[in-house]
Amino acid sequence: MPEASTRQSDPGAASYVRFEGVQKSYDGETLVVKDLNLDIARGEFLTMLGPSGSGKTTCLMMLAGFESTTHGAIYLHDQRIDNVPPHKRGIGMVFQNYALFPHMTVRENLAFPLKVRGMGRSDIETRVKRALEMVELPNFGDRRPAQLSGGQQQRVAVARALVFEPDLVLMDEPLGALDKQLREQMQFEIKHIHESLGVTVVYVTHDQTEALTMSDRVAVFNDGVIKQLSTPDVLYEEPANAFVAQFIGENNRLYGEVVEAGDAGSAVTVRLDSGQHVKALPVAVSGARGERTTLSLRPERVKVNPPEGSVPNVLEGKVAEVIYLGDHIRTRFSVAGHDDFVVKIPNAAEHPRMHEGDMVKLGWAIEDCRALDA
Amino acid sequence: MADIPAAGTVPEMRRDEELTTADGRPLRVALRRSQRQLRRRAFYLVAPLLVFLLVTFGWPIANMIAGSVYNPEVAHFLPLTSSAISDWDGEDVPGEDVFAAMAMDMESGLANRTIGRAAGRINREIPGARSLVMGTARDLEDMQPPYREAFLAEDERWGDLEFWRLIKRETRIVTPAYYLLALDFEYNSRGEIVERPEIYQVYRQLFWRTAWMSLTITALCVLLGYPVAHLLATLPLKTSNVLMILVLLPFWTSLLVRTSAWIVLLQQQGVINDLLVWANIIDASGRIRMIYNQTGTIIAMTHILLPFMILPLYSVMKTIPPSYMRAARSLGATQFTAFTKVYMPLTIPGVAAGVLLVFILAIGYYITPALVGGESGIFISNLIAQNMQGTSAQLKLASALATILLVGVLFFYWLFNKLIGVDRLKFG
Structure with missing residues (x-):
């Protein structure tokens, strides 16, 4: 992809997440991800945007550790992680349908990552409380996920992904299940949390408006290849190829x-x-x-x-x-x-x-x- | 509704008054009437089933329970004696009034040909009592009052207190005697409830065995079925369909065929023993007994009941999205913690449904234990069946045993509901 290589990374910022020549195949016949090279800076909000089947979710899953790489390497903080099991990567993740544990209360959901890390009870309590306040649900700790609205579940999912203070948070189409108005509000809130906490966010969506409004940079995927990686305004005003021009706006x-x-x-x-x-x-x-x-x-x-x-x-x-x-x-x-x-x-x-x-x-x-x- | 210009078409709402429909009927009445028709139609649809269940299920069970306590012989066929003996203190041979009543009962009993049934009932507890009663009854014509002396002169066994105590006890129309018997108790000669002699004790041990073997079978089904169900729920559709057919295959095969297949496999000259001997793991003389005992029952029944565990488990596991496990892993849980803390709790409704199904089916199982259980592996249901083919007293005993089993199952269901909540179960 010669057209994308020129904008691949910001040379000034130290790369925090790095994909190096990553390839992925499920059946041994076709490549879902073809030679992916990508650098993500610390504190950046990077969105992987593309139509379904373009390989963006596969990339996210490889970063999270739920899919293995067929070839190539992934680095997090200069540590090679593509052979590290997911629970040792310390990456927060928000899932498409939130994946809140239905048999636990909101508080237990938030305490789960802290408990498995062997944190003390009082420590857990303060952190859970802080996380609930961050997403403006301080009084919802004793509810079950099923007793929350879609937007509230979304916030709890975000809080759970952040409560153990990961430096990197992945979001897999987190707003897909919400109606338009709520989606716009949540876009703003996620962006706000990103800015106030300074975490690095890798966000996957097929909604170009969402990508343009939230991201620092957007990687446009098609057919397993990044077609263009750039800031939203450049993507819109200076598309590098016909696919990006057609897909964005x-x-x-x-x-x-x-x-x-x-x-x-x-x-x-x-x-x-x-x-x-x-x-x-x-x-x-x-x-x-x-x-x-x-x-x-x-x-x-x-x-x-x-x-x-x-x-x-x-x-x-x-x-x-x-x-x-x-x-x-x-x-x-x-x-x-x-x-x-x-x-x-x-x-x-x-x-x-x-x-x-x-x-x-x-x-x-x-x-x-x-x-x-x- | 504000846009509707014609005033009066919309009934005016007044807070303090009941809402009414347009023609002035109370809204609640109108609603109930409109719903009544729906309810009635629904009822008509289930009515045939309801009648069927009542006739084929409710009525026989009620009959069985009644039969297990019904004890009419003495009260009905010795009515005068029954009322005369009610004041007797049981310490000495009864007075003349009791003997006179007995004589009159015998007279009418001879005429109605019912005396034999009363005598038979007494004979069941006191061997020889039949000949005593019948003999005296035949000689009654030649006797003169006072009957007390006449009877004692006829046969000194009429002075036996045990005999009279029995009659007094058996005048009750409702008796717990068969339940006592079903739990290995009996009345002693003084009318006290005592344990039966040890060599006659069968039923308590058999209830206990039925319970623990059913529990073992249920536990084995959980252990074997859980991984299979998990595999079924997570494999790609094509593979899981094949596996599902393998699970369902036993369902399509006759129970007898499956049980006989186990006999072929497990008997001492059977496939498994032959293989073990051939592989020199055991000696030809040391062939293992795997059937016609408890092992045989447990193996065969576990196999037969396994689908009842797998299917509810599968249907629950199918609804658990893989993202839960992924979420747990991404939050820092190891595979094991994620499984035990997130996946397993979510499968509890399926486990519980499977346990309930398998245990209740197992506890009343009959054919398999009868075929492969031998002496030590039979269940209480086998003895119930045996007793059902016997005399009327044995039938009553069978009723008592079956009622105890029914109560046991209901108790298990109640306990289960307390612990887990039946409304949470998912049967698939």
Whole structure:
């Protein structure tokens, strides 16, 4: 994955968790994780994002110790851990369905990791109390998990993963079972706990919004490979390849081939399959003539009826669908042979309302149109 | 409802008054009426089963319990004697009133041909009493009052206090005699409850043996079934299905076939002994006795009852997500601690259901102990069956034994409910 290697790690920070050439296969025929190299800094909130089956959960399970690595090494704090059994790794973990022990009260659940570590009774009591206060459930110690709401169970699960003060906490789609409103609130709370405790968090999700709002860095997985590892804003604004552009946020795609490399690689001219020429920023193309490429364009960067000469790229589009969304109007155009070209038009006075079948001009800047791999 | 413009279509709510439906009936009455129909329909659906159970289950059990204490012979066939003897103190030969009553009972008993049954009842406890009663009854025509002297002249055994005490005791319609017998007690000649002579004691020992062997079988089923159920619940579906068929296979085979198979395997000229001899582990003369004793019963019954342990265990284990064990491990517990502190407590409803099923089935088991139990490995149910084929007295004894067994099972169920709570059980 050449496109990802440049951003693999922050050279300034000492690496706290390191995957080195990790491969994983379940059946001996296909690789679920292909040559994973990843460095996570101390105190970082790193999210593994990807569609299901992309290998992100497998990576988390290998880090936690529930799956063995087929090849490669995992280091935690410069100690090789891929042969250490899970209970000796000292990693906190929040599971998808919380995995709170149903036969124990909340207090017993929280005391469990302390008890197995042979901690004294009074010590356990103070720590459990502190943990319950941290997640704002001080009076829920005697309840059973089944007597708690989803959000409360979630908080207890977080508290349990943190009560024995691990330096590293793993979270496996912890908010998947919550409704939207609660999920947003819990995102904020987990982020807050992360910041106040300074623990390192590795978070797995398939929800890109969640990944963008919570993380310091996001590793986008696809097909067992990290497609891009970067901060949320870079991921959104500067996707390194067509998969990331498509997976993160909304994206319009146009297909074509390079016909002319620009000066010093500043812009390439691409002939679309429908015949029009477009100038684009070369990101994942070499610039050789005839190379296939995917052009990526964010819906909010497209200008409708731009003033003559203000933008280098102008194409004709026919309105195919208009969806009223209050603050903006989502308009689907038929452009250059694609009828899934979406533009978000702000609901403001200077933008006239459009109707199905209208012909309009659509324009955009070179740097907003990224030429990515085919 | 605020949007509905037409006033009056919605009944006005007043706090101090009962809620009513639109046509003014109290809401509670209307609700009950609407639910009554549903309840009635549900009842009709289960009614056939209810009747069936009452006829085939409730009625016979009630009959059995009644039969085990019912003792009508003396009271019904010697009615006058019964009432006359009630004032007797039992210290000396009864007075003339008792003898006179006996004479009149004999007279009517001869006419009704019922005297023999009364005599038979007494004879059961005092051998020879039948000939005494019948002989005297036949000679009654020639006797004159006072009957006391006449009877004593006829046969001096009429002066036997034991005989009269027995009659007085047996005038009770409800008797604990069969329960005493079922627990190896009896009345002595003075009418006191004492243990039977040691060589006649069978039942207490057999109850005890039935209980401990059932417990052993249950324990073995837990030990053997737990790992199998765990394997079934954790293996991939394809493999676990094959394993499940292996577990269920015994269910589809006749009980007799399975028991006979154990005879083939375990007998002294059987497969296992042959193998051991062939492998020079034992001597041909030292073949091990593994069947027609307690070992045989325990082995065969454990095998037969094992599925009843595995299935509830499996159904409970299947619902325990693997993430619980993982969570415990990630929190620092070793495999062993995670298993004992998290997994095992969660399987208790299954263990309890299996224990209850297997123990209750085992304690009343009949065929297998009868076939492979020999002398030392039979259960109380085998003796109940034996007694059922005997005289009416033995039938009553069988009823008493069976009732004790039933009470024992109910007691076990009660204890179990106290300790674990039956509503927590999962039978699968």
